Amino acid sequence: MTAQTSQIANRYSRFAMTEAASHAPAYEALALAMAASLSRLSFLAQLPTARQQPNLFLAALRHVTGRVIAPQELDDILSDHGAEIAAVMRSRTTQTNEPARCATLLPALAQIAAQTHGPIALIEVGASAGLCLLPDAYGYDWGRATLPAPAPHAPVFSCEASPETPLPQQRPEIIWRAGLDLNPLDLHNPEDIGWLETLVWPGQEARLARLQAAISVAKATPPRVVAGDLTRDLALLMQEAPRDATLVVFHTAVLTYVQDQAARDRxxxxxxxxxxxxxxxxxxxxxxxxxxxxxxxxxxxxLLLKNGQPLARTGPHGQSLDWIEHAG
Ligand SMILES: C[S@@+](CC[C@H](N)C(=O)[O-])C[C@H]1O[C@@H](n2cnc3c(N)ncnc32)[C@H](O)[C@@H]1O
Incomplete structure (x- = not known):
């Protein structure tokens, strides 16, 4: 094994044990099987390092085969469809759009609207298809408070909120919104929708159903997401925001993709x-x-931060919200 293949093997084993094990046993088994075979690792080694990501490989595998395969099928499938899988891994990235994260954002947005006594203009950087730009289009169930779905087929996101969390009784007024993404996904493109669906891990059917419901809602009024890099192109977009609203710029699960810590800090x-x-x-x-x-x-x-101050701990998929005492 070369240094490169051994590094990829470590990455896949780590992914299997720390990320997939408790959420998707089928992905755990596939990642371990990739880590255990030199020829499979060599398939991954032909790709740029950033494209060797386990989550990207597993989604590409599913996208091309249309199903979750068993580990013993890997060699045949890589031999028959390796070129197609590699092409997907070169052209796509993990752009998982999780609208349920809005359940952790809405209380903060409502608090800002209450404090500023006015409407909000919203920019999301790293917006993917823009589903998180519509926090006012979904219903919420935080356990001790709810906001019903504003339209018959809109999804209702359940989120376990701690007793300290200030839960809104109404949605904030959002009068303008826009997203920025390196590669905006198009809600009217079946290939893009297929990719978004494939990014939901196998066995997470409830999550998939919520995603599909959010996509239906968003298709009726697709939020504008422009192509650009958050490290370069945000200032220009911010200039478009109306002056008579409080501008909120947010991001969820995005800055981790900006690899350079100095660029994040800037x-x-x-x-x-x-x-x-x-x-x-x-x-x-x-x-x-x-x-x-x-x-x-x-x-x-x-960690949900407001202007760099910790506001809450949040479940990565929007499943929980623990307000940090004395914050906000
Ligand atoms: C994991 S997705 C999260 C999407 C959405 N924020 C959510 O929470 O559902 C990360 C998104 O960030 C985008 N992204 C990564 N680096 C970026 C950058 N430098 N500028 C703009 N978008 C970026 C990716 O293209 C991808 O769509």
């Missing part, structure tokens, strides 16, 4: 200086400078 500095409120909902390691005592607690949770 983005953070720019956001802190910007004429906007900045909400960041990311893994704990993304902005260690703002994580403080949270850095070592609850490593499986995201």
């Amino acid at each position: 983005f953070a500095q720019e956001m802190l200086k910007a004429q906007a409120i900045w909400l960041s909902n990311e893994g704990l390691g993304v902005f260690p400078q703002f994580a403080g005592a949270e850095a070592t607690r609850h490593p499986d949770k995201f």
